[in-house]
Amino acid sequence: MNAGGKTATKARSLRQAMSDLHIWVGLLPGWILYAMFLTGTVSYFRDELSQWMRPELPAYTAVGQGPVVAGRLTSAMREIAPRASAWSIGMPNERTNVAAVSWLSASTFQSADLNPVTGERLTVRQTRGGDFFYAFHYQFHYMPRHVGRLLAGLCGMFMLVAIISGVIVHKKIFTDFFTFRWGKGQGSWLDAHNALAVFGLPFHIMVTYSGLVILMQLYMPWGSAMAFETAAERQRLTAEIAPIVPPSKPRGEQVELANIASMVRLAEARWGQDQVGRLLISNPDDAAAKVVVIRDEAGRASNSPQYLLFDATGKLIRAKVRVGPAAEVHGVLYALHLGRFADYVTRWLYFLVSLAGTAMVGTGLVLWVVKRKQRLPDHERPHVGLRLVEKLNIASIGGLSIAMAAFLWANRLLPAHLPGRSAWEIHIFFIVWAVTFAHALARPAKTAWIEQLWFGAAALLLLPALGAATTDRGLVSSLSASDWVFVGVDLTLLALGGLHAWMAMAVLRHKPMRRRAKQEASDDVAHQANIRDVAAT
Amino acid sequence: MTHATTFILCLVGFASLAVAMERHQKGLFGRILEARATRWTRTAGWLILLSALVVVVKGQGWSIGLVSYSGHTSAGAGLVFVALAVHGWLRPKRRA
Numbered sequence: 182m183n184a185g186g187k188t189a190t191k192a193r194s195l196r197q198a199m200s201d202l203h204i205w206v207g208l209l210p211g212w213i214l215y216a217m218f219l220t221g222t223v224s225y226f227r228d229e230l231s232q233w234m235r236p237e238l239p240a241y242t243a244v245g246q247g248p249v250v251a252g253r254l255t256s257a258m259r260e261i262a263p264r265a266s267a268w269s270i271g272m273p274n275e276r277t278n279v280a281a282v283s284w285l286s287a288s289t290f291q292s293a294d295l296n297p298v299t300g301e302r303l304t305v306r307q308t309r310g311g312d313f314f315y316a317f318h319y320q321f322h323y324m325p326r327h328v329g330r331l332l333a334g335l336c337g338m339f340m341l342v343a344i345i346s347g348v349i350v351h352k353k354i355f356t357d358f359f360t361f362r363w364g365k366g367q368g369s370w371l372d373a374h375n376a377l378a379v380f381g382l383p384f385h386i387m388v389t390y391s392g393l394v395i396l397m398q399l400y401m402p403w404g405s406a407m408a409f410e411t412a413a414e415r416q417r418l419t420a421e422i423a424p425i426v427p428p429s430k431p432r433g434e435q436v437e438l439a440n441i442a443s444m445v446r447l448a449e450a451r452w453g454q455d456q457v458g459r460l461l462i463s464n465p466d467d468a469a470a471k472v473v474v475i476r477d478e479a480g481r482a483s484n485s486p487q488y489l490l491f492d493a494t495g496k497l498i499r500a501k502v503r504v505g506p507a508a509e510v511h512g513v514l515y516a517l518h519l520g521r522f523a524d525y526v527t528r529w530l531y532f533l534v535s536l537a538g539t540a541m542v543g544t545g546l547v548l549w550v551v552k553r554k555q556r557l558p559d560h561e562r563p564h565v566g567l568r569l570v571e572k573l574n575i576a577s578i579g580g581l582s583i584a585m586a587a588f589l590w591a592n593r594l595l596p597a598h599l600p601g602r603s604a605w606e607i608h609i610f611f612i613v614w615a616v617t618f619a620h621a622l623a624r625p626a627k628t629a630w631i632e633q634l635w636f637g638a639a640a641l642l643l644l645p646a647l648g649a650a651t652t653d654r655g656l657v658s659s660l661s662a663s664d665w666v667f668v669g670v671d672l673t674l675l676a677l678g679g680l681h682a683w684m685a686m687a688v689l690r691h692k693p694m695r696r697r698a699k700q701e702a703s704d705d706v707a708h709q710a711n712i713r714d715v716a717a718t
Numbered sequence: 719m720t721h722a723t724t725f726i727l728c729l730v731g732f733a734s735l736a737v738a739m740e741r742h743q744k745g746l747f748g749r750i751l752e753a754r755a756t757r758w759t760r761t762a763g764w765l766i767l768l769s770a771l772v773v774v775v776k777g778q779g780w781s782i783g784l785v786s787y788s789g790h791t792s793a794g795a796g797l798v799f800v801a802l803a804v805h806g807w808l809r810p811k812r813r814a
Contacts (some may be wrong), residue, residue, distance in 0.1 A: 358795075359736045361803040380796045383788045482781040513781075522782065526721040530789030537796065 196350060203346040207545050208570070210336040212577040215542045217333060219581060221318035221388075222535040224311065225520060225528055226670070228276040231310030233670040234592045236652040238305060240666055241278050244297045247449055247457050248442035254280050255441045255462070257300035261293065262286055267428065270460040273297040274477065307603040308592055313610075314585070319396070322607060327399065334396045340389045343545075348382075351375060367555050370548045377541035384534040385541070391518035394511060421508035424475045424486035424501070428463035436468045439495025447497065448474045448489050456480075468493055478521040485512030546574045572621040572629070579633030580617030582681060586640035587613035589674075593644075593651045627688065634685035641678030645671040720777030724786060727770035728794030734763030736798050745806060767791070 223230065232240065244250055250272065258268045265284035273280050283292035294303045309316075316322075320329035348354070358379065361372045378385065398405065409415045419425055441460065448457050458477030464470045470493035478484050485508060490499040504512065516522055520531045550571045557563060563571075588610040595602055595609075621629045648671065649655025659667035736742045738760035743750050751759075770790065775783040 356739070356741075359732075359739070359742060359799050359802050361799065361806065363803075363807055376796070376799050380792045380799065384792060387788075480782070482785060517785065520785075523785070527782075527786050527789060530786070530793055533796075534789060534792045537792070 196352070199346040199349040203343055203350050204549065206339050206346065207343040207542075208549050210339040211542060211546045211549075212573055213332070213336045214340055215539065215546065215577050216581055217318050217336060218535065218539040218542055220314040220585075222532060222539055223585070224315040224318055225532045225535065226673075227311035227315045229311070229666050229670060230314070231308075231312065232278055232666045233648075234308045234310040234589070235279070235303075235305055236648070236654050236667075238278050238296070238303070240664055241273070241298055244273050247272065247455055248445040250280075250297055251445040251457065251460060252440070252442040253300045254282065254295060254297070255438075255460070257295055257302075258282060258284065258462075259465070261302060262291070266431070266464060268460075268462045268465055270462070272457050272459060272477070274455065274458075274479065279303060306592070306595075306597045308606060309603050313588070313607055319392070322611070330396055330399050334393060334400045337389055337393045337396070341386075341393065344378075344382075344385055344389060347378060351379070354379060367548065367552050370544055370551050374541060374544040374548055377537045377544060381534045381537045381541070384531075385538050387514075387517055388535070388538070391514035394514045395518060420486070420501075421504045422485070422511055424459075424461070424473060424488045426461070426463070426471060426473050426488075426490055428471060429469040431464045432468040434468040435466060436470070436493050438462070438466055438470055438472070438493060439491070441472065444472055444474050444489065444491050444495060448476070451489070451500075452476050452487075471498075478516060478519075480522055482516050482522050483509060483512040484516040484519070484521070485509055543578050546570075546578070550574060568626070571626045572618070575621040575626065575629045575633060576614070576618035579630060579637055580614055580621065582637040582677075583617050583633060583640055584610050584614035586637060586644065589644055590640065590647065593647050630688045631685055634681050634688060638678045638681035638685060641674050641681060644674045644678075720774060721786065721790070724770045724774040724777075724790045725794060727766050727773065728790045729797060731763050731766035731770060732791075732795045732798045733801075734759050734766060736802060738763060742802060745802070745809070 232238070245253070251270070254270045254272075255268075258265075258270065261282075262268065262284040265286040267285040269283045271277075271281040278297070279294040280297045281292065282295055283290060285291075295301065296303055319333045320326050321332065322329075351357075354375075357372070357375065359376075361376065362368050365372075405415075405418060409418050416427060441462075445457050445460075449455070456477050456479070457474055458479075459475040461473040461475065462470065472491040472495075474489045474491070476487040485504045486501055487503075488501050489497060490501070492498055503509075520528065523531060550567065553567050554563060588606055591606045591609040595605055599605060617633060620633065623629075624632065645656050648667075649657070654662075654664065654667050656668065656671045658664075659671070737746065737751075738756050740750055740756075743756070750756075771783075771787055774787045774790070777783065778786055
């Protein structure tokens with residue numbers, strides 16, 4: 182009896198401790214996590230978004246056979262960067278309409294997008310496209326890369342702790358599985374938060390953990406530093422997780438590089454048609470040249486390197502087909518996080534569940550405020566900390582949507598040949614985001630929520646119209662041309678705009694629990710006064 | 719095709735599991751079902767979810783299949799949740 186009582190207290194206190202942990206570990210990085218989650222979510226359609234942001238480029242239906250395209254792009258590189266010590270050529274696939282190339286020239290790294298049909302360097306509007314959201318979601322902006330990644334890793338660790346403590350705190354994970362109670366204030370928010378967390382739980386755990394594993398080398402370098410002491414050993418480690426082949430010393434002997442097309446043909450014979458993802462060529466046109474033909478990630482749930490290595494004469498030197506078990510775990514987690522292997526249905530599932538994860542973080546942030554406001558005595562003004570959290574919530578949830586929409590508006594409205602155009606798209610994103618924070622500070626909380634959600638809804642809903650006005654690929658023409666990338670982006674923008682309008686209306690109609698109780702009481706008094714009046718006459 | 723079948727099976731499976739819960743029986747039918755019916759519904763729900771796993775792994779292999787299964791179960795359970803929430807929202811209005 183006594184022992185039983187003791188365990189009960191212990192259990193209660195464990196849950197209480199976990200609850201406190203969950204609340205604070207969730208709140209502190211919550212705003213950054215929300216931004217990481219939302220920009221990461223849209224990154225599942227990074228290539229499609231990049232296409233939408235370069236409306237001048239048609240969706241190529243016939244780029245050509247892999248070997249032919251590879252030959253064409255290699256010739257293009259010879260024109261663009263003849264003296265480079267290395268070329269990297271990204272092969273176009275069904276999701277992209279550009280060939281992203283980069284090269285190393287006098288130890289500076291440069292990149293460009295090529296037209297895969299002609300091999301010409303693209304001079305259409307300069308934009309980072311969907312790559313901006315992708316890069317932002319793990320390294321942010323306006324700060325050194327490694328600082329951003331360290332911050333992202335730190336927030337990721339908080340997230341993992343929040344998930345585990347959240348599962349422990351959630352008392353009735355099975356009995357409340359499908360439960361949603363309307364009009365219960367804090368209770369309703371908790372139900373929504375729980376549902377968003379529980380239904381996507383496998384994804385949330387996977388994406389948080391794999392995100393940490395991807396950046397692991399950066400913030401936990403000591404293990405591998407101890408295990409791999411020499412440069413050669415470290416190189417072997419790298420070779421297991423990335424398709425990197427160290428270049429040989431150039432011999433200074435001019436040799437024309439063997440036929441790239443036949444190397445790609447050989448690779449396609451092994452992996453299947455259009456399965457070549459990238460070509461890496463070091464010391465091109467030198468006798469010491471090396472060509473690495475790298476397998477694409479489509480259709481395999483691992484991005485462990487698989488490649489064929491050729492020398493300058495076109496002889497196959499090595500075929501990398503498998504890696505060790507530890508490296509394979511890394512490769513699988515990496516691939517699961519990015520979902521590049523996914524077909525369109527699975528990609529949509531990734532997007533939707535990740536959006537649920539975003540909403541989980543968002544509802545958690547709101548819940549923190551709702552819970553404390555509900556507890557406030559009647560006439561007390563909220564504490565300054567509570568008000569700050571609320572304002573930060575508004576700008577990081579409502580404001581981020583506006584800023585992301587503004588990024589797309591800038592893409593359509595900035596002059597095509599503006600110097601530093603792609604940088605300005607990004608500056609506008611941050612300027613607008615800062616303005617939403619100022620707005621949230623200046624206005625009462627509820628008004629600020631409503632105004633920002635309405636503004637976000639309008640900005641998203643009008644984007645397809647803006648696209649139709651500024652390009653010849655509006656929704657109607659893309660529908661009739663079966664241009665599914667543009668149709669998909671436009672419809673998704675409309676759906677997200679609708680979601681924001683619904684949220685705005687929900688906030689507008691919402692009466693906080695505290696005030697509603699008072700309202701009902703005063704209604705009651707008025708009602709009784711009416712009865713008295715009626716009785717008196 | 720594999721995707722469609724898997725999704726529908728997950729949806730039906732989770733709907734059965736929801737129907738096997740007392741709280742949702744009260745919400746949907748206004749009463750609690752017999753213990754036997756409840757047990758059958760619950761068993762059927764689990765079996766249908768298991769058959770969805772068989773279908774998707776057969777169609778896509780273990781690695782991709784398990785990823786798809788995770789996505790379809792999340793989406794199926796989420797849709798059942800939304801349907802029950804909408805039902806709960808409409809019900810008081812109908813009475814009024």
